[in-house]
Amino acid sequence: MYEYAPWATDVLKRILSNSSKSLPILDLQFGGACNLNCIYCDTPKYKYPCLLDLEAIEKIISNGNIQWVYACGLGEPTVKASNGYAFKKVLAMCKANSVKISVFSNIVDLDDELLQYIDDGTLHVLFKLDSFEPDVMSYLYGVDRSETILQNYEKLKEVIHIKNGTTNLGASIVPNAKNRKELCKIIDFCMEYGIYPLLGQLEDAGKCASIFDELKVDDNELLALRQYIKDKYGVDYQMPICPATISGIHITNTNKVIVDERTGLSCGWFWLDEPKMIEIGNIIDMSAEEITSKIMAYRKAKLADVICIEKSLKTNPFGGCGGDAKTLLQQYIRLSRRCSYEDD
16 A cells, blocks of 8 residues: 555654754644535535735745645635635745645645646645435535536546655545445545555534534444455555644634644644633734744643543544544654754
8 A cells, every 4th residue: 555645654764853943834724615515524614715825924934944834724715716825826936845744635726737736746636435326425515516526536646656665645544424335436446546544534523513423433334444454455454644733833814823732732633522621822813933943842731631632542444534533643743752862
């Protein structure tokens, strides 16, 4: 199984090795606008505007310390009506500074310009792939854009690039009651074309909170899916750790820098419930160095709590976006202890 390049093991190791002093990833939220209306949307904030200060973003990217930019919401970063302009500006910044970018996208607004950025290696894409069946897609996505999405799957096949055991494309797959019969087929599709299958559990958050029990599949079924991957492809599948969770500066659509309240990590979706994030600064009147120092100080104050939390957690069959919570926190605790030893 090819790894998704931005989340590959070697990338994680390299980035974490620098994370005691710097945070080399920008984790950007664009506006909440979206061209779908997913039944399980975890961030239904469709009217939240994209107010990112592009000059401040460019200043951070051009200083030479940023290795990756991740774009993960609020809504759909590529949607033309609102977020698309800012997203393409950030893409141009990244290309000019030899920085790579990874985006979660539903690919409804996939156009030739975006395809070119994928093809030239600037843009890596985790695209939504929950079904190949138009009726299931329409139900899950809230609108009927199945024809466009299916056509765009075909376009993505033309820009798949595999290098050193990694691929530039991944499919974001959320097992649920409506697509459970297709999951093996979806995994087989990914494996055939060199696309990384990113299997993440349903999150009890946003719109999904009201139908979570109806849509979720139980752990035994998820474990059976893991066994299918192991039996057919010889891979003991685990949700990879997203490097931005530990090594990112998380910037909201209004330029605020936020961290997970419980841990100080830069993303809270690994909890599989509604994130509890707090603001610790903003990019308009703080330098990247000041932001990093403040994040590190908050994390240091929370480390004892994190150690206690980790001991109480069980390992999930897959985990949420960012990685399985227990595995992720174990990795973070090891890093924190190593950094503390080096500082001494």
